Structure formats: C-alpha cells, structure tokens
Amino acid sequence: MRRRNFLKIVFYSLGLIAFSGIGLSFRAGRGKNTVLPSPLGEFTEDGLIHPPGAVDDFVSKCISCGVCGDVCRQLGYSAIRFTGLKNSQSSGVPIVDDMRDHPCTLCMECTKVCPTGALIEVPKEKVRMGIALIDFSLCLGWNGDVCLSCSKACPLGMKVFEFYNSEWGNQPYINENCTGCGYCVKFCPVGGSAIRVFDLNSYKRLKDRYIQWFKSILTMSDDERYDLVYTQNLPKILERGKEFEREYQ
Amino acid sequence: MFSIFAVFMLQFLGVKILVGSLTGSVLLYKISLIDLYAFFEVILASKKLTMVLVLSVLPVVVIYLIFGRAFCGWVCPFDFLFKLVDKLKNGYARLKWKGNGSYVKKQNLISWAFIISMLLLSLALGIPVFSRYISQNTNLFRFIGELINVMKGLPVNFGVMIFSASLILLLLVFEFFFPRQWCRNFCPVGRAYGLLNKVSLIRLSFENMDLCKECFVCDLKCYMGVPLKEFIESRKKGEAGLSGKFINCIYCGECILSCQKVQSGGGNIRVKFFNAKK
Incomplete structure (x- = not known):
C-alpha cells in the first residue's frame, strides 16, 4: 500500500507540474534578448512572418504537424520555427523569425511537403512573406x-x-x-x-x-x-x- | 508497435523516409499524409475543401480501410506510453478495466459529445483547435522537434516546448488516475479511425464456439471497452446482432493472446480479413 500511495503522490505532483508548465508556457513568449532596440524600433507593428507560399487563411489550415520545420532543418537552413502560446489564434504555427541568423532561402521545399495546403507552391518572385x-x-x-x-x-x-x-x-x-x-x-x-x-x-x-x-x-x-x-x-x-x-x- | 514511430525518429538522424509527425507527414518527400481527424478539422476551420487535402488524406484512408482502427494499437506512441504507466500503477496483468460492456453506450455519448464540440469549436474559431493545441501526437512531435533544436544549438521556443511537455505529462497523469479513459472517451483521432472500423476489411471473429468455456478473460483483458462478453454471448445464441466491428476495437490482440493462453488449442477469437460470414 505504501508503494501505491507513493505513486499517487508522485503523479499528483506531476499533474501540478504539468498545470504550472502550461501556465508558464503562456508567459514564455518569443522575446528576444537584444540589448539595443531592433532597427526601425519606432515602428512597433509586430506581425508574424509565415514561411513562403502561405495562403490567406493560413491560420485556419495549419495543423502544426511540423513537416515544414523538419524539412527546413534537414536541409540545413533551420529558418522555420514555431510560435508560442502568446499569439492566441496563431500559436504553434511555423514562422520565420530569426532572420539575422536563419533567413529563408526560398527553396520552396516546405511548400511541396505541406499536407494541408496551408503553404502552396508559388514562383520565387511571387512569394510575399x-x-x-x-x-x-x-x-x-x-x-x-x-x-x-x-x-x-x-x-x-x-x-x-x-x-x-x-x-x-x-x-x-x-x-x-x-x-x-x-x-x-x-x-x-x-x-x-x-x-x-x-x-x-x-x-x-x-x-x-x-x-x-x-x-x-x-x-x-x-x-x-x-x-x-x-x-x-x-x-x-x-x-x-x-x-x-x-x-x- | 514501435516500428513506425522509429521510422519517424529516423528523420532526426538524416534518414528521410517519413518526415513530420503523426498528425501530418510526408513519405519519401512525395506522398503527403494527414491524420483523418485533422482532415475534418481543417475543412471545418477553413471552410474549404482543397485538392491537396484530399490527396494527402487518401492514402491514410486506404490504409485504415484495410486495417480499421489499428492506428491506435500499432502506430500511436501513446498506446505504449500509457501501457508503461499502467504497468507502473498496478502491474499490467492485474489491472481491471472498469466500464466494459454496459458502460459502452454512455462512453459513446461522452466521446461523441467531445468530438463534436471540438469540431464546432474549430468551426467557430476558424482554427483546427484539437490538432494544433491539444492533440497528443502533435505535442509529442513538437516537443521532440524543439529538443532536437536544443541539441543542435538552434534557437528554441521554450514556450512551445514547455507547453507540449506539460500537456504530455498531463495526459500521463490522467492515464494514471483514469486508465484508458483518454483513448476510449476523448481522443478524437482514434474515434475518426474507429469510424473506418465499421467498413474496414479487418474484423474480430469468434470461432469454435463449443470450445469456449465462457471465462471472459478476453473481456477482462480488453482495455478499450469492447463489449466482448456481449459479443460472445450473442454469437453463442446464434444471433447476428454484433458483427465484430467495434468502433473501440484497436486490434491490439490482447483478447486473442489471452484466449490462446487459456485454451490450449488455438483460441476462439481471431482477427479475420474480409467480410466472411462468420
């Protein structure tokens, strides 16, 4: 009986950790630790930049399966990352955010593999990320x-x-x-x-x-x-x- | 059971057979695959049916039209994780799965209510709610992806990582206190494949009725709440009420194995291909 109680306590605490983790993840955003303000700091507009070929209703089509990100990483570009929960409607969707280190190469591989049609293949010149x-x-x-x-x-x-x-x-x-x-x-x-x-x-x-x-x-x-x-x-x-x-x- | 998950894991070593996650993936960079439930949810969220979607759901539907809900028992990594938790709790063999038989109807009601409310939520918010936020498979693969980012020294989104990890943890805790209630009552992914159970080529069949001693070990062993007891009883009476195509059956094979252990001569329950009469 002692083992059972012990396990119960362990799992209760695990549950608590999980709940607090979910709470914490809402707070942890995609904040960048730059010392100085980013260029064009006076323009505070801050939207998400989706991978190339994103359709208009991208948010409603993306299921966060992660194929685009995996493909991007395997090709060695690592441009695509996923948003945190701070962005309520568009959380968990792929974005290209760290352009100083990992810009998009416009190889368009992610558009070829997207299973839901949230990214569609377009010619390079017509990409509007x-x-x-x-x-x-x-x-x-x-x-x-x-x-x-x-x-x-x-x-x-x-x-x-x-x-x-x-x-x-x-x-x-x-x-x-x-x-x-x-x-x-x-x-x-x-x-x-x-x-x-x-x-x-x-x-x-x-x-x-x-x-x-x-x-x-x-x-x-x-x-x-x-x-x-x-x-x-x-x-x-x-x-x-x-x-x-x-x-x- | 682990093989398909292992193939998915190979992508992180550079073997690109299956890339992506169990919610959506791409096979050999050619054939897109998407989870059946995610397919419905995307249609409702975007209110459009595109060719890409249909093409990517088609192979999946074909596979599970043959194998029914075998996804849960043979592909889903959470079946394995939940088995580990069950083993930790009570010793897997001795665990009693409450709610077989008569509870099934009530369970069905709960699960349909859950699946429909999730679909309605997707329709209302315009985003695939379950697939993107709650789905255990999405979260597992998202967590692994972020973990790979940590290992490779790439920038990591810790918010996503913590969320995915804690949601998986929450499911494991849920499994500890309510064994298999997630799989049976809530997981809409499995439910969607369960629908294909009704028309799939594979089904449970009950053979050599005279040999059955009605010990119902199979019913005890079944953790998905398939009404095996009713099934066997109705078969013995000669009724054709239950056809052996249960929406909850994941073809894990526990009933077959247990019957083989009890009966020396092979066992009564089989998984049969094609709609043979018996």
Whole structure:
C-alpha cells in the first residue's frame, strides 16, 4: 500500500507540474534578448512572418504537424520555427523569425511537403512573406558610404532594389517586389542589422509614415543632412557595432 | 508497435523516409499524409475543401480501410506510453478495466459529445483547435522537434516546448488516475479511425464456439471497452446482432493472446480479413 500511495503522490505532483508548465508556457513568449532596440524600433507593428507560399487563411489550415520545420532543418537552413502560446489564434504555427541568423532561402521545399495546403507552391518572385525595410538612420548607404551588401545578398537583386545615388551614399531602397526572405537582414554589416522584415499587414499600417520619412531625408538640405549623419546616425551605428559583436562568415 | 514511430525518429538522424509527425507527414518527400481527424478539422476551420487535402488524406484512408482502427494499437506512441504507466500503477496483468460492456453506450455519448464540440469549436474559431493545441501526437512531435533544436544549438521556443511537455505529462497523469479513459472517451483521432472500423476489411471473429468455456478473460483483458462478453454471448445464441466491428476495437490482440493462453488449442477469437460470414 505504501508503494501505491507513493505513486499517487508522485503523479499528483506531476499533474501540478504539468498545470504550472502550461501556465508558464503562456508567459514564455518569443522575446528576444537584444540589448539595443531592433532597427526601425519606432515602428512597433509586430506581425508574424509565415514561411513562403502561405495562403490567406493560413491560420485556419495549419495543423502544426511540423513537416515544414523538419524539412527546413534537414536541409540545413533551420529558418522555420514555431510560435508560442502568446499569439492566441496563431500559436504553434511555423514562422520565420530569426532572420539575422536563419533567413529563408526560398527553396520552396516546405511548400511541396505541406499536407494541408496551408503553404502552396508559388514562383520565387511571387512569394510575399513580408517586406524588408531599411532603417535609414542605421544604413551605411544612407549615411555617407557605399555599401551594397543587402542588394548583393538579395536573391532577386535589381528587381527589388532601387538606388538614389548622391554624395550621401548609394542610398538603397527596397520596393514592394520584396519577398521578405530576410537575406539582406543577415548580410547587413551594421551591428544587429539595419534591415527589418515586417509582415504585409504591419507594412500597410506603417507604409505612409515610412515613405514620409524616406521623402523627408531625400528632400533635406545639405546642412541638415550633415547634422543628421555626423551627430546622430554615425555614433548610433558605431554604438550598435560595439554591442553586437558578431562574426560574419 | 514501435516500428513506425522509429521510422519517424529516423528523420532526426538524416534518414528521410517519413518526415513530420503523426498528425501530418510526408513519405519519401512525395506522398503527403494527414491524420483523418485533422482532415475534418481543417475543412471545418477553413471552410474549404482543397485538392491537396484530399490527396494527402487518401492514402491514410486506404490504409485504415484495410486495417480499421489499428492506428491506435500499432502506430500511436501513446498506446505504449500509457501501457508503461499502467504497468507502473498496478502491474499490467492485474489491472481491471472498469466500464466494459454496459458502460459502452454512455462512453459513446461522452466521446461523441467531445468530438463534436471540438469540431464546432474549430468551426467557430476558424482554427483546427484539437490538432494544433491539444492533440497528443502533435505535442509529442513538437516537443521532440524543439529538443532536437536544443541539441543542435538552434534557437528554441521554450514556450512551445514547455507547453507540449506539460500537456504530455498531463495526459500521463490522467492515464494514471483514469486508465484508458483518454483513448476510449476523448481522443478524437482514434474515434475518426474507429469510424473506418465499421467498413474496414479487418474484423474480430469468434470461432469454435463449443470450445469456449465462457471465462471472459478476453473481456477482462480488453482495455478499450469492447463489449466482448456481449459479443460472445450473442454469437453463442446464434444471433447476428454484433458483427465484430467495434468502433473501440484497436486490434491490439490482447483478447486473442489471452484466449490462446487459456485454451490450449488455438483460441476462439481471431482477427479475420474480409467480410466472411462468420
């Protein structure tokens, strides 16, 4: 009888652990421990970026079977991860969140294996996972330099990038043909990357503000621009470089 | 019983035969497979029936049209885990499975209520609720996937990991206090395959009626609550009421083995292919 009681106590406590675990998992989100705010920190829109080829009613079709993630990991890309319970409706669905280390290669293997049709195969150019936006205050090309890292990394190249060359740098701008794969995010030499990928819904909301910012910089007088670059932006870039000491392959 | 689960585990060693989980997977990177219940849930949640879905559920339906609910007894890893818990509790052989026979109707009501409420919830919320959140198989494979991420040093979502682990733990605790109630009454995955039991090629049959001493060890041994006692009694009377196709039967073979142990000459209960008359 003692063994039985012991087992009962063990299993009661296991049950308690399980309940507390479920409670805990609601709190543990997908928080990132970055020291400095991410690029474009003033745009607080935060949507989920699903793998390529996600259909409109992705959330209602995804059963979280994990095939896409497993395939992605086996191919060595490890871009796909799963959301936590914080995202009520879309929890447990695949996302591509860590683009600084694991961007999407647009190999489209995950779309071929998805059993529910939540991801469907589309040509590379028509993928709309999101849109990458350049933080003009951090980008080297917008602050008196010539840096083509992002456009070189981009799988679509000149279809996506527009350059506004001037004496203030080559000034890259990413247009709406962007697939949101995140390769530019990975290869940006600025500490912590000067590019961030937003999902399309967030982009719709912040689009006006972003374009306004873009135009205001382009129409700025030289004195104002000098002030902006040398007293504000370059110290910021240097500071970020110190904080994010990363190795680039 | 472990073989299919083992094939699934091989994917983490780089052998890509079956990739994915028991909820949805892909065979040799060509044939998509999806769980039958998840299929219904996705249809209800997205209110659309797509070709991809049908193509991926088709092989599964064909397999289980032959083998009935053999998924539970031969594929589902939770059958094995639950057996371990049962063994820990009381010694597997001596465990009495309450609720055989007369309780079956009540059980059926509970389980149908659960399955339908889950489907309605999916319809209302527009997300496959059970398959994504509660399903034991999804959670098990999600947990293993995150564990692999930990081992490979990839970023891990601890929220998902903790949730999946604690849900599995909760099921094991539930199994300890209410043996096999999950499989019998709640798990809609098994229920969906149970529907195929009614039309599957495989079925239970009762043979050599004169030899049966009516010890009903088979009924005691059955942990899924199949009304074997009623089945045998009706067969002995010559009625054809129970056809040997029980929605709860998972073809685990416990009844056959127990009967073989009691009877020296082979045993009375068999699993038969095709709809032979007896």
